[in-house]
Amino acid sequence: MxxxxxxxRKYDADSHFVLPDLTDLPGCASLSAPETHxxxxxxxxxxxxxLAARSITLRRREGGEDAGWHLKIPVGPDTKNxxxxxxxxxxxxxxxxxxxxAAHLRGGAxxxxxxxETERTVVRLLDATGEMLAEVADDAxxxxxxxxxxxxxxxxxxxxxxxxxxxxxxxxxxxxKRLRLSGARxxxxxxxxxxxxxxxxxxxSAPAARPDPVTAGEAATAYLATQIExxxxxxxxxxxxxxDAVHRMRVTVRRIRSVLKSYGPVLARxxxxxxxxxxxxxxxxxxxxxxxEVLRERFSGRLAELPExxxxxxxxxDALAAQEQEAYRRLNxxxxxxxxxxxLDALDRLVAEPPYTERAWLDAAQEMPRLVIRAWxxxxxxxxxxxxxxxxxxxxxxxxxxxxDAKRARYAAEAAIPALGTPAAKVARQAKKVQDVLGGYQDGxxxxxxxxxxxxxxxxxxxxxxGVLSGIEHCAAQAALDDIPGVWQKAARPKYLKLLTHx
Numbered sequence: 001m002x003x004x005x006x007x008x009r010k011y012d013a014d015s016h017f018v019l020p021d022l023t024d025l026p027g028c029a030s031l032s033a034p035e036t037h038x039x040x041x042x043x044x045x046x047x048x049x050x051l052a053a054r055s056i057t058l059r060r061r062e063g064g065e066d067a068g069w070h071l072k073i074p075v076g077p078d079t080k081n082x083x084x085x086x087x088x089x090x091x092x093x094x095x096x097x098x099x100x101x102a103a104h105l106r107g108g109a110x111x112x113x114x115x116x117e118t119e120r121t122v123v124r125l126l127d128a129t130g131e132m133l134a135e136v137a138d139d140a141x142x143x144x145x146x147x148x149x150x151x152x153x154x155x156x157x158x159x160x161x162x163x164x165x166x167x168x169x170x171x172x173x174x175x176x177k178r179l180r181l182s183g184a185r186x187x188x189x190x191x192x193x194x195x196x197x198x199x200x201x202x203x204x205s206a207p208a209a210r211p212d213p214v215t216a217g218e219a220a221t222a223y224l225a226t227q228i229e230x231x232x233x234x235x236x237x238x239x240x241x242x243x244d245a246v247h248r249m250r251v252t253v254r255r256i257r258s259v260l261k262s263y264g265p266v267l268a269r270x271x272x273x274x275x276x277x278x279x280x281x282x283x284x285x286x287x288x289x290x291x292x293e294v295l296r297e298r299f300s301g302r303l304a305e306l307p308e309x310x311x312x313x314x315x316x317x318d319a320l321a322a323q324e325q326e327a328y329r330r331l332n333x334x335x336x337x338x339x340x341x342x343x344l345d346a347l348d349r350l351v352a353e354p355p356y357t358e359r360a361w362l363d364a365a366q367e368m369p370r371l372v373i374r375a376w377x378x379x380x381x382x383x384x385x386x387x388x389x390x391x392x393x394x395x396x397x398x399x400x401x402x403x404x405d406a407k408r409a410r411y412a413a414e415a416a417i418p419a420l421g422t423p424a425a426k427v428a429r430q431a432k433k434v435q436d437v438l439g440g441y442q443d444g445x446x447x448x449x450x451x452x453x454x455x456x457x458x459x460x461x462x463x464x465x466x467g468v469l470s471g472i473e474h475c476a477a478q479a480a481l482d483d484i485p486g487v488w489q490k491a492a493r494p495k496y497l498k499l500l501t502h503x
Contacts, residue, residue: 001096003083003240006072008162009172010187011179015157019138020182022125025174027133027167032124039063039118043193044093046108047147049203054104054232057193058093064120071097072191073236078172081236099336103235106341113202116143116192125175132164134171143196152200158192159184213418216367217360220263223415225351227255232344238286239332246293246331250286253279255411256347262375262412266367271355278343285334292324294443295450302469313462316454364419369500372420372427375412376497379405379431383488396445399484403438406431423499430491437480437487444477 023031041061045051051058057072069085085094093110119140125133137160145152161175180186189195197203213219230252237245257279260272296317303311334340354360359367382402389395410431416424451470455463 001083001085001094003081004165005075006080006082006162007078007169007172008080008160009078009176010190011159011161011176011184012187013138013157013159013179013184017157017159017183019123019136019159020178022123022136022175022178025125025171025178027127027171028125029128030126032126032132035122037064037118037120037122039116039120041116041118042090042112043114043116044110045113046105046110048108049113049197050104050106050108051101052113052194052197052203055190055194056101056104057191058097058101058110059193060087060090060093062087069094069097071100073100074190075233078190099332100236100239102239102336103232103341103344106344107338113147114143114145114193114196116141116196118142118192125171131166133167134164134175135162136160136175137162139192141192143192145196145200145202147202154196154199156195158187213364215361216263216266216364216371216419217354217356219364219368219419220259220266220360220415221351221354222418223259224256224347227252227259228347228351231256231347235335239335241328246286246290250283250290253283253286254407255414257283258408258411259415262371262408263415265371266357266360266362268355268357272350275343275346275350278339278346282334282340282343285331289324289327289331291446292320292327295447296320296324298443298447299469302472303465306468310468311465313459313465316458316462316466320450320454364416368416368419368424372409372413372416372424372500373497375405375409376427376431379409379434380492383434383492396442399438400442403435403442406435406438410435420500423496427496427500430496433487434491437483440480441477441484444473444480447473448477 022028039061040063041059043057043059045058055074057070060069061067066084068087071083072080073083075081083097083100085097088094098105098110121138122135124135127133139158139160140155141158142153142155144154159179161172161179163169163172176186187195189198194203213222231249234245234249234252238249257276260267260269260275260279264272299317299320303314303317379402382398382405386395386398386402389398410428413424413428413431417428448470451466451473455466455470458466
């Protein structure tokens, strides 16, 4: 399986449209000779078009230079992650691709939903060295929907402009401007399949933008909807083991859990509490990978700053990396299971039919400050409780609980930013500072514990390295501990909460 980032724009064109001269665009020295291809693609989806509804396409295409199975997943405006596999079987999509969209399929069967035939004429914009800057494809398209009783065929012409790997996004805009001046129009749909299905009513047109939330319930639900969307967008990245994907997905789960707790007065806890153990389970299976990933990267970074002879023996670090890979395998198994799919279904139902309380209908600008302040006071009580303790283990546990409450206050404030603006953003920033400094201390303790565990089974030649690292981690934890009072003193200034009530 291969993958690459596809950055392209599509334009509608009439039959009399003539491709304009593009050789005078910035960086372009010449055009390649035109090439013509006959492309035949069959698209797969579920009966209820779960992929098309999310602008995801899965197809098997014959013809052209990239024949095979193609999975395209949106990652941003005009940008998709395209993953490819060989042609293989005509009726069975490759498992290596379908597993990446399991969070959307959730056990739903795939079947052919449309075919598209395209007569494509391609020219490439080249720089002075002959390197491709962009590819311009002039497509005459004929599409047929396979899911209706009657034959539903459409024909149209469109121009695709795809950037080369080293080209600037400015070139994409420049080509688009030249095409529009010559009579082309920016296409409404981001894919040929989407256009075909929308034309024949197989799927509804893209929904209108969600109105700005007015009530506290709407604001909380809008935040949750954003996080749930992010959760499923991180899912394929986690399965591909992309850098930082596990961390981002785990934080998203934590945000959902936290907001459901903090906004209990507007989202009935009786309805949302059953989600908490399932969200915790998902956070834990992600956390197993993330914690090992963090430690491996942390120790590797420490060793890179030490003389080479100190870190020469790294069998213990290789063992940590092996544990991380094994945790990844367990995670992928969990993400393929029904428990995960049931949780995603439950989250979708939550935002589709929110369990509003009477307070949910109050104005967001009036109700949300109270909920943010309540979360902050919870943090304040947790922090102040540390001062009454004298047992070191109990103090460390209390600091860990305060860190969790700092996250809760942060996410409560983040959810209120659309309604309250800058005051909520300032509270979120202060909570994050408290979270980070408490986390720095906690991370140092965990690192020392892991090093001690490694030392118990390490080879004799590794013990010196482990001892040096343990000393570094002890100093790092102590430095964070020394910073905690000052960070809290600044964060706890009353002005931040006062701003919330005057926003």
